[in-house]
Amino acid sequence: MHRRIKAILIIISLLFSLIVYRCLDISVLHQKNFGPQKVNLIERSVAQRTFQFRIDNGRGQILDRNGKLLSAAYTPKVILFPFLKTIDWPIDKLSSITGVPVAKIKNQFNGKKEPFTLEGMTKTLTSEKIDEINNLHVSGLISMLSQDKDDKQLAEHLIGIARENKEQYEKQYESDRDYKPKEFGVIGLEAQFEDFLKSDGTSNLMLHVDNLGKPMFGNEVKYAKPSNPFYPVSLSTTLDKDLQQILEQAIDQAKLQKGAAVLIDVKTNNLLAMVSRPNMNFQNLYSSNDNTATNYALLASTPGSVFKTVVAAAAIDQGIVKENQMYNCNNNLVGKYEDEEKKRKGNLNFQQSFYESCNYTFGQLGKQLTLKNKDMFQAYAKKLGLDGPVGWTGSVYHESNFSQFQNEGKPTYFVGNYLSDKLLNSSIGQQDVKVSPLAVANMMATIARGGSPKQVKVVDSVLYKNGTEMFKFPEQTLVDDYLAPDSMQQLRELLRGVVTDAKGTGNRYTSLPYSLAGKSGTAETKVVDGKIVEQNKWFAGYFPYDKPRYAFAVVSLNVSNEVTSTSDTVTSLIKSIYNFDKNHTK
Numbered sequence: 001m002h003r004r005i006k007a008i009l010i011i012i013s014l015l016f017s018l019i020v021y022r023c024l025d026i027s028v029l030h031q032k033n034f035g036p037q038k039v040n041l042i043e044r045s046v047a048q049r050t051f052q053f054r055i056d057n058g059r060g061q062i063l064d065r066n067g068k069l070l071s072a073a074y075t076p077k078v079i080l081f082p083f084l085k086t087i088d089w090p091i092d093k094l095s096s097i098t099g100v101p102v103a104k105i106k107n108q109f110n111g112k113k114e115p116f117t118l119e120g121m122t123k124t125l126t127s128e129k130i131d132e133i134n135n136l137h138v139s140g141l142i143s144m145l146s147q148d149k150d151d152k153q154l155a156e157h158l159i160g161i162a163r164e165n166k167e168q169y170e171k172q173y174e175s176d177r178d179y180k181p182k183e184f185g186v187i188g189l190e191a192q193f194e195d196f197l198k199s200d201g202t203s204n205l206m207l208h209v210d211n212l213g214k215p216m217f218g219n220e221v222k223y224a225k226p227s228n229p230f231y232p233v234s235l236s237t238t239l240d241k242d243l244q245q246i247l248e249q250a251i252d253q254a255k256l257q258k259g260a261a262v263l264i265d266v267k268t269n270n271l272l273a274m275v276s277r278p279n280m281n282f283q284n285l286y287s288s289n290d291n292t293a294t295n296y297a298l299l300a301s302t303p304g305s306v307f308k309t310v311v312a313a314a315a316i317d318q319g320i321v322k323e324n325q326m327y328n329c330n331n332n333l334v335g336k337y338e339d340e341e342k343k344r345k346g347n348l349n350f351q352q353s354f355y356e357s358c359n360y361t362f363g364q365l366g367k368q369l370t371l372k373n374k375d376m377f378q379a380y381a382k383k384l385g386l387d388g389p390v391g392w393t394g395s396v397y398h399e400s401n402f403s404q405f406q407n408e409g410k411p412t413y414f415v416g417n418y419l420s421d422k423l424l425n426s427s428i429g430q431q432d433v434k435v436s437p438l439a440v441a442n443m444m445a446t447i448a449r450g451g452s453p454k455q456v457k458v459v460d461s462v463l464y465k466n467g468t469e470m471f472k473f474p475e476q477t478l479v480d481d482y483l484a485p486d487s488m489q490q491l492r493e494l495l496r497g498v499v500t501d502a503k504g505t506g507n508r509y510t511s512l513p514y515s516l517a518g519k520s521g522t523a524e525t526k527v528v529d530g531k532i533v534e535q536n537k538w539f540a541g542y543f544p545y546d547k548p549r550y551a552f553a554v555v556s557l558n559v560s561n562e563v564t565s566t567s568d569t570v571t572s573l574i575k576s577i578y579n580f581d582k583n584h585t586k
Contacts, residue, residue, distance in 0.1 A: 057147060057183050058199035060232035062159055062190075064241040065270075065460065070159055071190075074145045076125035078118035078133060081140035085109040089138045097132055099123040117146070154244050157276040157295040158458070160188020160406070162197075187293055189459065192406050193235055196462055200231045230464045238270035238460050246576045247273040251554075254568035259536075259556040260297035261569060262441040266548045269445055269454035269475070274438070298391075300409035300434040301557060304523030305357045305505075306538045307429030309443065312354055312494055314380040315365045317487040318372065321350045329358040333424050345503075354494045355504040357520065359428050366427025370414075377413045377426065377433075383483045385446035385453025387411055388439045392457045394476055404458050404473070411435045430523055437553040440540045444518065445551035447495065448542040450488050453478040495519055496545055506539065508567060513578040515545040525558050534558045537566040543574060550577065 062071040078098060085106070095102045099122030108119060123129070125143065133143040153159060162183040184198060185191035243263060251261050256277055263273040274297045281292040315321050329345035330338055338344045345356050353361035369376040381387040391405035412434045414426040425431035438456060446453040455476045462471040483491070495517035499506040505520040518541020526534035540553035552573065556565045 054147070057162065058232060059162055059183060059190075060193075060197035061234045062197075063234055063236050064239045064244070065237065066241070067236075068241045070154060070237065070239060070241060070244075072153065073148045075148055076127075076130055076143065077146045078121070078125070079115055079142045079144070079146070080109070080118060081115045082109065082112045084138070084140045089141065090136055093136060094118075094133065094141065097123070097129055098125075154241065154248065155239065155274055156188075156280050157293070157297070158188050158239075158274045160185055160190035160192075161280075161282070162186065162190045188295070188406055189235065189237075189404075192404060193459070193462075196233050196235065198232070200228055229466055232465065233470055234463045234465070235459050236461045236463055238265070238268070238272065238457055239274075240272045242580060243577065244273040244275075246580060247275050247573060250569050250572035250576060251275050251277060251565075253572055254565040256554075256556050256565035256569055258296070258558060259554070259565070260295070260299075260437045261554045261573070262297050262437045262552060263573075264441050264445045264456060264551045266445050266448045266542060266551050269442070269449075269456055270460070271438075271456050271458040272550070274458075295407070296555070296557060297437045298405055298408045300411055300436045300439075301555065302523035302525060302536050303429040303433060303435050303440060303538055303555075304521030304536060305359075305362075305429055306440055306519050306521030306540055306553075307433050307435070308354065308357065308362050308427075308521075309447075309491070309495070309519050310377060310380050310384060310386060311362050311365055311369065311427055312350075313384060313483055313487065313491050314369050314376055315350070316490050317380070317483060318369060318376075320365065320368050325349065327353055327358060327361040327364065329353060329356070329360050331360045333359040333363045333428065334421055335360065351494060351497060352501070352503075355497045355501040357505050363424035363427050366423060370423060380483075381411065381413065381435075381443075382479050383453070383481055384443045385478055386435055386439050386443040387478075388436065388442075390436075390439045390442045390453075390456050390478060392455045392459075392473060392476065394455075394473075396471065396473075405438070405456075408438065409434070409436045411439060429521060437540075437555050440538070440555075441551050441553040444540050444542045444553065446482075447488060447491055448517075448548035448551055450482075450485060452480055452482045492517060492545075495541060499541075506541070509570065509574070512543075512571065512574045514543040514574050516543045516574065517541050517545045533560065535561065537563065539566050539570050 057072070059071075061069055064070050078094070091102055091105055094100075095105060098118060100118060100120050104120055105118065108116065130143040133141065162185050164183050185194040190197060247261055247263055251259075258277060260274070260276045262271070262275075264270070265272050274295075276294070276296045278292050281290055284290045284292075326347040326349055329348045332338050332343070345358055348356065348358055348361065350361065352358075366377075373379065378387060388411055389403065389405070389408040391403060391408050393401060393403045396402040412432050414423060414432050422431050426433050442453065442456050455478055457473055457475070459473055461469050461473060464470050482488075496515075498504040498519055499509050499516050501507065506516070506518055509516050509518075518539055521536070521538035521540075523536040523538070524532050524534075525536055526532070535558075537556045537559060538554065540551075542548045542551040552570075554566050554569045554573075556563060556569075559565065
């Protein structure tokens with residue numbers, strides 16, 4: 001009998017000890033990382049009895065070169081907590097200030113279990129109106145600037161996005177298993193600079209409630225935010241918000257469906273604006289069938305006759321251009337007589353062949369050049385700043401090969417037998433030749449400026465929260481070798497002639513307010529039954545011609561011959577920048 005009692009008491013003691021240990025484990029030992037999922041029990045407990053409204057995700061901001069915000073915008077909002085529907089408060093005064101009828105304000109509380117923003121305001125929330133609302137002194141009613149959750153933003157492919165994703169967050173930060181809804185960069189600068197921009201904690205409006213959802217501790221809504229004076233840091237980019245808007249408007253007005261445009265400051269070689277289309281489909285971003293997140297400004301694609309700029313530079317510099325030599329441009333690329341009369345250009349010299357983009361001439365020049373050096377195309381692409389990646393790459397703290405641009409495409413030139421007819425196609429920017437719009441714009445900036453080609457910079461510096469400089473990205477050259485000044489000047493004159501010559505492929509741009517130099521390109525991308533059904537349409541150049549300030553590249557990808565989105569974009573862009581400069585020149 002005593003043994004049974006003793007055994008039962010031992011079992012009870014063991015069970016009680018287990019219960020005590022379990023309570024100790026929950027409340028003391030592992031309250032911040034409980035169980036296999038490492039759950040923070042304190043935060044989960046607080047979250048169950050706290051209403052929160054996020055004001056800011058806590059990530060570092062991305063600014064343009066003038067300090068204007070490029071990442072998520074902040075707009076004035078009216079924030080309402082759900083418990084207001086159960087108490088009396090001056091809802092009529094809020095209606096008067098915002099222009100939202102009382103009935104519509106009340107309807108917005110239906111089904112709400114979390115704080116929300118007032119919708120349907122017909123009056124602008126000025127700073128005076130914000131003060132007027134807050135001076136009502138209603139707990140649970142607050143008006144203030146809050147970060148927008150709308151995905152629409154300028155330069156969306158370049159700036160990129162940050163997203164809440166538990167699985168990906170824990171994969172990227174394996175040591176931080178205490179998951180909170182944290183955002184991290186998945187595309188663009190947000191991803192490339194994740195280690196700089198990552199959040200140190202969100203800023204929130206908080207209200208403690210009881211189990212019925214009613215306020216505790218005197219109905220006071222608190223504003224909680226990280227107190228670190230140095231973090232998060234900000235990225236000071238080289239982008240110009242006004243020029244970015246101009247480029248986006250130009251490309252959208254031209255109805256460019258798929259493609260890109262790039263604008264570079266000739267003097268500094270800094271990126272001023274970059275646009276890719278189509279717009280991102282944020283609802284289906286991770287689908288393998290959705291390519292809207294692709295930044296076509298960084299993707300290498302077939303350039304067509306834009307590549308003749310490289311062949312022309314090599315021909316001039318290598319001395320194979322003869323002053324009086326004529327080329328039979330009634331012939332096609334392989335030397336056969338053109339069937340269509342409109343394609344016959346007659347006998348042309350080197351300069352006129354460049355203006356009118358004669359394929360036969362550049363096929364012959366390409367053969368001559370590669371017989372001298374099979375890597376001639378790449379050698380001169382390097383001298384002109386076309387051979388990439390061309391984006392800023394260098395040492396940043398412990399990382400020796402840090403790239404500012406995400407997934408920048410590498411160029412290709414010619415693969416195969418240099419004695420085959422495929423070489424002729426490569427000489428006119430077809431076949432295996434592929435380059436990115438960023439690289440093409442960089443080539444035009446190099447030609448306009450002269451000297452060594454530079455890397456394209458998009459982030460100038462990283463700034464602490466208090467505005468002091470944390471890291472400065474220095475100017476860097478791509479290669480020390482460059483085209484001889486005399487050869488470069490001849491190349492500039494060729495690019496100008498494309499626009500000024502009556503038969504030049506860029507003659508349509510002669511009436512623009514800024515003088516332009518550049519090169520067009522049309523690359524076949526899809527042929528059906530011998531007919532070209534899809535092509536890449538390019539134009540790249542710089543302006544003003546006499547005192548170059550801007551270099552650019554525009555491409556419409558996989559379009560029919562009738563589509564004019566490239567030329568329409570160029571026209572709109574130059575006109576708009578001219579007007580912008582006129583209104584902003586002191």
